[in-house]
Amino acid sequence: MSIRSIILNYILKKYIKKMQPPVEDRSYVEARKMMSQKGYEDTSVSIVNSSLKKLIFSKKKSKVQIEEIYLEKIRTLFFDHDDFSDDKCILYFHGGGYVAGSPETHQNLLISIAEKSNLRIYAIDYSLAPEKPFPAALHDAVESFKCLQRMGYKSRNIFVGGDSAGGNLSIVTILKLQEINEPLPTKVFLLSPWADLTGEGSSIRENSLLDPYLSYDDWRNTSRSIKKNVEEWYAPNQDYRSPFISPVFANFKNFPQTLIQVSSIEILLSDSVAISKNLKHNNNGVKLRIYKNLPHVWQIFGFLPESKKAIKEISNFLKTNS
Numbered sequence: 001m002s003i004r005s006i007i008l009n010y011i012l013k014k015y016i017k018k019m020q021p022p023v024e025d026r027s028y029v030e031a032r033k034m035m036s037q038k039g040y041e042d043t044s045v046s047i048v049n050s051s052l053k054k055l056i057f058s059k060k061k062s063k064v065q066i067e068e069i070y071l072e073k074i075r076t077l078f079f080d081h082d083d084f085s086d087d088k089c090i091l092y093f094h095g096g097g098y099v100a101g102s103p104e105t106h107q108n109l110l111i112s113i114a115e116k117s118n119l120r121i122y123a124i125d126y127s128l129a130p131e132k133p134f135p136a137a138l139h140d141a142v143e144s145f146k147c148l149q150r151m152g153y154k155s156r157n158i159f160v161g162g163d164s165a166g167g168n169l170s171i172v173t174i175l176k177l178q179e180i181n182e183p184l185p186t187k188v189f190l191l192s193p194w195a196d197l198t199g200e201g202s203s204i205r206e207n208s209l210l211d212p213y214l215s216y217d218d219w220r221n222t223s224r225s226i227k228k229n230v231e232e233w234y235a236p237n238q239d240y241r242s243p244f245i246s247p248v249f250a251n252f253k254n255f256p257q258t259l260i261q262v263s264s265i266e267i268l269l270s271d272s273v274a275i276s277k278n279l280k281h282n283n284n285g286v287k288l289r290i291y292k293n294l295p296h297v298w299q300i301f302g303f304l305p306e307s308k309k310a311i312k313e314i315s316n317f318l319k320t321n322s
Contacts, residue, residue, distance in 0.1 A: 002304060002305045002306060004304050005295075005305075005306055008301060009212040009294075015046060015048050016049070017212060017216075023224045026228065028099035028129070031099055031100035032096075032099070034100070035057070035100050035105045036056075036057045037100055037102055037105060038104065056108070056300060057104075057105060059107055060111060062115065064079050064081050064111045064115060065079070067080070071122065071124060071143070071144045071148070074124050074126065074144050074147075075124070077104065077121075078120070079111065080114075081118075084120050085118060085119055087153070087154070088119055088153075088157040088159070089120040089121065089148065089157070090117070090158075090160075090161055090318070091121075091122050091144060091158055091160050091185075092113075092121050092123040092160075092161050093126065093161070093170055094106040094163065094166045095162065095164030095165050095191075097194070097234070098128065098137060098168075098233075099129050099229065099233050102125055103123035106163070106300065108300070109299055110123055112311050113161075113311055113314060116314070116315035117315040124141070124144045126140040126141060126144075129235075130234075134235035134238060134245065137169055138169065138173065141173040142176050142182075145160070145177065145182075145185075149183075155182070155185055158185045159186070159318055160173065160185045160189075160256070161188060162190065163192060163297045163299070164193065164268070164297055166191075167191060167193025168194045170189075170193070171195065171247040171250070172245075172247055174256060175243055175244060175247065184254075184256055186257060188255075188256045188257070188258050189259040189261075189314050190259070190260045190261070190275070191299055192262045192266060192271075192297050193268070195246065195247050195268075195272070195274065196246050196248045196271045198230075198240050198241065198246055199223040199226035201248075201267070201268070203268065203271075204219050206219075206270075207266060212265070213295060214266060214268070215267045248275060252281075255284040258279060259287045259313070259314065260275060261291065261299070261310050261313070262288070262289070263294040264290050264294075265292075265293055265294070267296075272290075289313065291310065299314075
């Protein structure tokens with residue numbers, strides 16, 4: 001555990017976790033403000049909070065060219081460079097609890113992955129709840145995959161990845177492609193995937209106090225907060241044990257090679273462990289990497305040595321033929 005990660009955990013706990021509103025007052029707007037999403041910039045935060053946001057979300061200098069394009073009607077950020085592969089790409093789904101985030105909020109992470117893997121990245125601006133609840137995001141994800149195929153990419157050369165809710169979307173997109181008999185990608189990488197949307201995962205109870213910013217100290221409030229997100233905003237009046245909402249309940253067969261990265265202290269640890277076990281049960285290829293004492297989706301904090309290590313691991317996973 002690096003000195004930088006220790007300091008970051010302290011800052012996140014003091015200036016993010018301790019400052020969040022009670023569950024009953026919580027709104028998806030807070031999530032959008034926290035991620036400095038366009039149109040939801042918050043100028044009332046502390047200097048420390050503001051400095052941290054600039055460090056994470058201000059675009060870094062890079063050789064990678066970023067262009068706004070459309071995959072059919074889906075707005076997308078396209079990350080490219082002359083040295084990148086012409087026939088392979090990454091289709092990426094950002095995190096944000098299905099209510100926040102955009103390709104722009106994750107652009108520094110995506111630049112780093114593109115640089116290390118030498119792969120083009122298509123990061124879609126999929127539909128967010130509550131304005132467009134389930135299954136709108138899933139529809140966008142499936143359509144974007146089909147669009148890349150129509151553009152000439154073979155399915156085996158489209159690698160799918162995502163963090164948190166985007167990890168969920170990565171999994172359920174592949175499940176939906178299987179259901180409609182579409183060819184599948186060969187690899188998927190999941191960064192702290194949110195795979196159990198029932199609010200009943202075991203690490204909610206075990207890690208709520210330890211998690212630096214994604215939870216409340218009282219695990220009951222953490223569970224209530226997750227259920228509010230899902231039941232009021234993302235998927236009202238749905239079956240929350242449906243594999244297309246909570247893929248921990250899926251029966252995985254003939255799934256792509258999968259890399260999962262998760263931290264030992266986050267509330268979504270049990271989601272990753274459960275997905276890994278379910279994949280192994282049906283003899284699917286999966287690598288579960290549990291990093292110690294890091295915040296949720298630490299890969300986005302590019303100044304951490306653990307972030308650089310994780311991104312290198314993602315790159316090596318995508319480059320290998322196995």
